[in-house]
Amino acid sequence: xxxxxxxxxxxxxxxxxxxxxECRSLDFQATTMFWYRQFPKQSLMLMATSNExxxxxxxxxxxxxxxxxxxxxxxxxxxxxxxxxxEDSSFYICxxxxxxGYTGELFFGEGSRLTVL
Amino acid sequence: AQTVxxxxxxxxxxxxxxxxxxxxxxxxxxxxxxFWYKQPPSRQMILVIRQEAYKQQNATENRFSVNxxxxxxxxxxxxxxxxxxxxxxxxxxxxxPYAGNMLTFGGGTRLMVKP
Numbered sequence: 001x002x003x004x005x006x007x008x009x010x011x012x013x014x015x016x017x018x019x020x021x022e023c024r025s026l027d028f029q030a031t032t033m034f035w036y037r038q039f040p041k042q043s044l045m046l047m048a049t050s051n052e053x054x055x056x057x058x059x060x061x062x063x064x065x066x067x068x069x070x071x072x073x074x075x076x077x078x079x080x081x082x083x084x085x086x087e088d089s090s091f092y093i094c095x096x097x098x099x100x101g102y103t104g105e106l107f108f109g110e111g112s113r114l115t116v117l
Numbered sequence: 118a119q120t121v122x123x124x125x126x127x128x129x130x131x132x133x134x135x136x137x138x139x140x141x142x143x144x145x146x147x148x149x150x151x152f153w154y155k156q157p158p159s160r161q162m163i164l165v166i167r168q169e170a171y172k173q174q175n176a177t178e179n180r181f182s183v184n185x186x187x188x189x190x191x192x193x194x195x196x197x198x199x200x201x202x203x204x205x206x207x208x209x210x211x212x213x214p215y216a217g218n219m220l221t222f223g224g225g226t227r228l229m230v231k232p
Contacts, residue, residue, distance in 0.1 A: 032217060043208060043222045044162075091160060097218045105152075106218055108162035 002028045004096050006109030013084055014117055021079045021112045023094035029074035030096035034106065035067075038091040050077040084116040119144045119211050121223035129229040130199045137184075138194045138226045140209030146170075150212040151185065152220070153194045157205040165207070168192065199230045 003026040013019050023033055031052045036044040048069050049057040056069035066088075068080040077096075081088050091113050095106040120143045130136035142151070153165040168176045168185050175183050180200075184193045196203055209223040 034219065038160075041227075043224045044220075046219065049217060049219065093160075093162065095162070095220075105164060105167065106220060108154075111160045111162075113160075 002026075002096075002098055002107040004030075004094065004107045004109040006092075006094055006112050008112060009110055010113045010115075012115045012117065015085055016083055018080055018082045019084055019114060021081075021092055021094075021114075023077045023079070023096070023109050025075045025096045025098075025107070028096075028098045028107075030077075030098065031074060033071060033077040033094055033096045035069060035077075035079050036093045036095070038093060038111075040091075044093060047079075081114065084114070086116045089114055089116045119146075119149075119213065119221045121209055121211050121221050123207075123209055123223035123226050125226045126224070127227045127229070129231055130196075132199055132201060132230055132232050134199055135195060135197045136199055136228065138196075138207050138209075138228065140192045140194070140223055142190050142192065142209070142211050142223075144190070144211065144213070146213055148214055150214065151183075151192045152210040152212065153181070153183070153192075154208045154210060154222075155203075155205045156208065156225075157202075162208075166194065196228075201230050201232060204228060204230045 005024045007022045033050040035047045047062045050069045050071040052071045058064045071077040093111045094109045149170045151168045155163045166178045180197045182195045206225045210220045
């Protein structure tokens, strides 16, 4: 099956610094990737839709200047949390759609746990 | 907008027994996809089963099967012969075709399989 890899799986940073999380589709090309945030014991909340070669579409309430998304190639999307604060600590998950055909399925990365001190 | 509701925040089942997780959704669409995803303690999201709304036959995948009631907008997941490895969060999800593959998730049900 299709594989999506996220890196890093865990990151700890100081308040005020920026952190970049990568989402890669390893064996398929993904024109669209999605970024989610998940708080403990809660569901996945869609943050933004990342489209290759164009600007990301952010969900209501998600600060685009805070969460920078870049989808520069068909296999890589990055989420940068800028000027991170403790309230940004969370589990971030990406998913990707295979551009070759519509299967109705998204493939998920392993997730990245961000802790801001 | 679509909404997905999972009314059971937590459930438990004895090993080898059967358990059913509930999911209801609200949509005005006639054609759509429904999914059940499993999120074990590792946090990796795993697709359990998928149902196309235009198919009347309920989807099955080994020990996992669904009861899809389109008119009632209900999509329950039945796990037969429960195993300890089935312990996880289970999320029901809705996808509208040709809308960018965006998933709408339910709140999740935490399932504990007891030995």
